[in-house]
Amino acid sequence: MDKKPLLKVQDLKTYFHTDDGLVKAVDGVSFEVYPGETLGIVGESGCGKSVTSLSVMRLLDEKGEIAGGSITFNGEDVLAIPEEKMMKIRGNDMAMIFQEPMTALNPVFTIGYQIIEAILLHQKVSSEEARAMAIDMLRKVGIPEPEKRVDEYPHELSGGMRQRAMIAMSLSCNPKILFADEPTTALDVTIQAQILELMLSLQKEYGMSIVMITHDLGVIAELAERVAVMYAGRIVEYADVVTLFKKPKHPYTWGLMNAIPKIDDEKEILYNIKGVVPDPLSFPEGCRFNTRCPLAKDKCFTDVPPLEEFEKDHFVACFRINELEEMIKSEREGELSAK
Amino acid sequence: MQNNTLLKVNNLVKYFPVKAGVFRKTIAQVKAVDDVSFEVKKGETVGLVGESGCGKTTAGMSILRLYEPTAGQIILDGKDTSYYFLSRRKAKKFLKKQYTEKFEKMKQKYSSEDQVIKNLNDEFNKQAAKDYFENPHKFIEKMMDMRIKGRSEFRRKAQMIFQDPYSSLNPRHRVKTIVGEGAKINELVENKDELKAMIEDILKKVGLSVDHMSRFPHEFSGGQRQRIGIARALILKPELIVCDEAVSALDVSIQAQILNLLNSLQKEFNLTFLFIAHDLAVVKHISDRVAVMYLGKIVEYTTKDQLFEKPLHPYTVALMSAIPNPDPENKSHRIILEGDVPSPINPPSGCPFHPRCPIAKDVCSKEVPQFKEIEEGHKVACLFPGKLKR
Amino acid sequence: MAQKISDFRKLSKKFLRNGTAILGIALLSFFIVIAIFAPFIAGENGDNPYQIPRVSWSSKPIAPTAEHPFGVIGGRDIFYGVIWGTRTAFQLGLIIASCAAVIGILIGSVSAYFGGWVDEVLMRIVDIFMSIPFLVAAIILTTILGKGLDKVMMALIVFGWMSTARLIRGNILQAREEQYVLAAKALGQKNFIIIVKHIIPNTIFPVVVQMSMRIGSYVITAAGLSFLGIGAEPGYADWGTILSYSRNWMTMLDQSWFAIVFPGTAMVLFVLAWNLVGDALRDIFDPRLRN
Structure with a gap:
């Protein structure tokens, strides 16, 4: 890709000072988002995927601190922007939608009021125009009878409708980039399908970039063009979606892909990534996956594997890429013998 | 007699009253489970799937009598357990309605006892009718005698694994107390040493170590907590385990661990699972x-292979197509359902799915489709089964 | 066992790092020490130590001197009154809070357990009690029952149990929905045991926290009643009683400030101590903080 990235995050480090000690929630994460594309960030809970997006939006709470790295958005150094200007950028150029729209929408105001408020804050229009824009936006996100719904309160809408309203609000100012943090996790499958479809069509219409943060590999495969897999605060693999799903090179990515039951594939035993995610207060030395990795030895316990280009545009952070084939083979044999 | 069937649910109904006003008058009913029937064979796993609010969890809870069902028959291991947890008066009333009145009415209709037996559709009730006509009084008496004893037997045989690995364990109890509680209640052990040995044994079976015994739940991760929940159910050596969204709160890699564990435990203990999930x-x-399930009713019931190869109900088809497929080169062609699930307080007339159904016709809003066998072992409640293609 | 110790250590570490908690504990310990050693600090008045000795027959306030470090008002030694008043404050606070808590827990749990019309009736009674302005009710009750600290306590108990009842009822209703209660039911546990083993331990702690928070406020209210002259008998070693002596000298604060400042300070610190301890207890009992 020769295009200039819209967002470039380099060696981002976000630390939290908790009562129990320092949590290195994000520790050296680098990625780019190009205009109009969808980047998926996938990982299990606690891997730092949400913190990454909050860091880029500069929405960390007082315990969190960006301890290093750089964030360049639209040619500007995000970390150097004064807070007042940042408030303008948020909502205008960067927008975010959350897993539970109920917590992100204010329960005492109508959804219309909240969208209008956002429009008035960032655009020079009259309140009548803003209201018309809000109704238009609600119609675009597929809310039936938007003229009526605009005056309803968040609790009067169903979960799916609320998420639509949230999307309408975040897109009302035509942002360049949309961070979607598990936007469909709390929804039913049929409603999730509606929302994903909506996001795709809106992206086509508005041409914004989407950073899709989720634990669901299915959602990633449907929506993302490029994917970063995160584990324990670091990106372990970074590639375009087809390469990642067809030829995963990091043992964690491979394990994840084979741990999920699939609808079109029969398997008696799911691949077992043994153990649990390490405690964020005391991540292991070296590769952070080393406590669960069947390939880990020597260097894995002492040195941090760098995220290196394995093939063109396919980055992997693993010392033992070459042994992965053997691991897969022995796992397959293990499965066969278990049967 | 029906050696193969472990659990049989006949016409299960659970309504939750909606109360309002000073006098707590019932103003409406939430029809969470509305006439559900199915059976589970020994050693198999039956999945109960549906979206939130479809009544799958309520069905599971009602089967285990954590909610008292509004109506219906729950037969476990060849015994009608429906009245076990009712008060004496209510149990008598239940038996009178379920057996005495029903059989007497049928007897008048068919005019002979043999005809009644012939016309009953399931094995259990056939046998019951036989016993009843032999000596009606003794039949009811015998059922009533079983009530109290049946309770603890039922609890031992049927257990549950809960969804939330956080709220399902008492935060103030240690693992040994949590896991040992069932064994103590049901007097499976005679002394403390036996109990300890039993807990140790079961902890090892679910992949926890003996030094976890004295810890509190909050010291464990979600997956480990779910293992503790499994151990708690398993210690009673149950035959049926209802798994209510047992893995949906877990991370992908942990979910795989728990699913594999359930699989291997099923083989080892010959367990039967009712697996509730979305x-x-x-x-x-x-x-x-x-x-x-959809809106309190089962819309399709068959073997896994049949269901996934040839789904007949349009809702099943849409549900399958809605799942994001983790394969970027093979993006699923989606059938997007319009709108939301209607409220179970006021379900639509006719087929409950018709407002969202892509192939609904006028008749669908008027006629309630019967839940009937369309092919061998494939039951569907739809007027136009198999018409919606992927 | 080792686990328990480390748990305790983690908690106490957290607790000690919390400055306000330490301040609360220190203040409370200070008051406890004073209450225990009252006879040694301020001496003991012969046959009835809770009666402040009369040191002068004039009602005029006497400014602090070496002999009467907090001064004298109404002929009574304020220092003696403040020191022995600490004992009174503890008695008042602890007795009222624990009695109100017991009644509240009883009524709240009966209400939650039985539900239906029992719940409805009990909660309406709670509403009725709550709708009567507390101070008015206490004044009427003490006028009916007569003067004296025991009567004040009774009045405060009668009108002090409602919030506990509501709290415990709400907590039980919430705990009843917890999955571990369902799990115990699924194991075949008896209802009564479920309440004792699963519900009560998970609902009682907020009540304890609330109790400690309210001890201070009870003492203030009792002092208020004494100040109005419907509390303790004149001359009783009670902070409110000393304050009530200053009533007549309100316009001459330059001559009577010590009758307000010393018992007043004691009261403020006493309330503060219990509030801080209550806060700290809440942190300790919250299981989420142990994660």
Whole structure:
């Protein structure tokens, strides 16, 4: 890709000072988002995927601190922007939608009021125009009878409708980039399908970039063009979606892909990534996956594997890429013998 | 007599009253489970799948009598357990209605006892009618005698694994107390040493170590907590385990661990699972047969292979197509359902799915489709089964 | 066992790092010490130590001197009154809070357990009690029952149990929905045991926290009643009683400030101590903080 990235995050480090000690929630994460594309960030809970997006939006709470790295958005150094200007950028150029729209929408105001408020804050229009824009936006996100719904309160809408309203609000100012943090996790499958479809069509219409943060590999495969897999605060693999799903090179990515039951594939035993995610207060030395990795030895316990280009545009952070084939083979044999 | 069937649910109904006003008057009914029937064979796993609010969890809870069902028959291991947890008066009333009145009415209709027996459709009730006509009084008396004793037997045989690995364990109890509680209540052990040995044994079976015994739940991760929940159910050596969204709160890699554990435990203890979940892929992975629920009713029930190869109900088809497929080169062609699930307080007339159904016709809003066998072992409640293609 | 110790250590570490908690504990310990050693600090008045000795027959306030470090008002030694008043404050606070808590827990749990019309009736009674302005009710009750600290306590108990009842009822209703209660039911546990083993331990702690928070406020209210002259008998070693002596000298604060400042300070610190301890207890009992 020769295009200039819209967002470039380099060696981002976000630390939290908790009562129990320092949590290195994000520790050296680098990625780019190009205009109009969808980047998926996938990982299990606690891997730092949400913190990454909050860091880029500069929405960390007082315990969190960006301890290093750089964030360049639209040619500007995000970390150097004064807070007042940042408030303008948020909502205008960067927008975010959350897993539970109920917590992100204010329960005492109508959804219309909240969208209008956002429009008035960032655009020079009259309140009548803003209201018309809000109704238009609600119609675009597929809310039936938007003229009526605009005056309803968040609790009067169903979960799916609320998420639509949230999307309408975040897109009302035509942002360049949309961070979607598990936007469909709390929804039913049929409603999730509606929302994903909506996001795709809106992206086509508005041409914004989407950073899709989720634990669901299915959602990633449907929506993302490029994917970063995160584990324990670091990106372990970074590639375009087809390469990642067809030829995963990091043992964690491979394990994840084979741990999920699939609808079109029969398997008696799911691949077992043994153990649990390490405690964020005391991540292991070296590769952070080393406590669960069947390939880990020597260097894995002492040195941090760098995220290196394995093939063109396919980055992997693993010392033992070459042994992965053997691991897969022995796992397959293990499965066969278990049967 | 029906050696193969472990659990048989006949016409299960659970309504929750909606109360309002000073006098707590019932103003409406939430029809959470509305006439559900199915059976589970020994050693198999039946998946109960549906979206939130479809009544799958309520069905599971009602079967285990954590909610008292509004109506219906729950037969476990060849015994009608429906009245076990009712008060004496209510149990008598239940038996009178379920057996005495029903059989007497049928007797008048068919005019002979043999005809009644012939016309009953399930094995259990046939046998019951036989026993009843032999000596009606003794039949009821015998059933009533079983009530109290039946309770603890039922609890031992049927257990549950809960969804939330956080709220399902008492935060103030240690693992040994949590796991040992069932063994103590049901007097499976005679002394403390035996109990300890039993807990140790079961902890090892679910993949925890003996030094975890004295810890509190908050010291464990979600997956480990779910293992503790499994151990708590398993210590009673149950035959049926109802798994209510047992893996949906867990991370992907942990979910796989728990699913594999359930699989291997099933083989080791010959367990029967009723696996309640919203994730069709998980249900497909673990189940032998699958029941799809929508708005309090089962709309399709068949073997896993049949269901996934040839789904007949349009809701099942849409549900399958809605699942994001983790394969970027093979993006699923989606059938997007319009709108939301209607409220179970006021379900639509006719077929409950018709407002969202892509192939609904006028008749669908008037006629309630019968839940009937369309092919061998494939039951569907739809007027136009198999008409919606992927 | 080792686990328990480390748990305790983690908690105490957290607790000690919390400055306000330490301040609360220190203040409370200070008051406890004073209450225990009252006879040694301020001496003991012969046959009835709770009666402040009369040191002068004039009602005029006497400014602090070496002999009467907090001064004298109404002929009574304020220092003696403040020191022995600490004992009174503890008695008042602890007795009222624990009695109100017991009644509240009883009524709240009966209400939650039986539900239906029992719940409805009990909660309406709670509403009725709550709708009567507390101070008015206490004044009427003490006028009916007569003067004296025991009567004040009774009045405060009668009108002090409602919030506990509501709290415990709400907590039980919430705990009843917890999955571990369902799990115990699924194991075949008896209802009564479920309440004792699963519900009560998970609902009682907020009540304890609330109790400690309210001890201070009870003492203030009792002092208020004494100040109005419907509390303790004149001359009783009670902070409110000393304050009530200053009533007549309100316009001459330059001559009577010590009758307000010393018992007043004691009261403020006493309330503060219990509030801080209550806060700290809440942190300790919250299981989420142990994660």
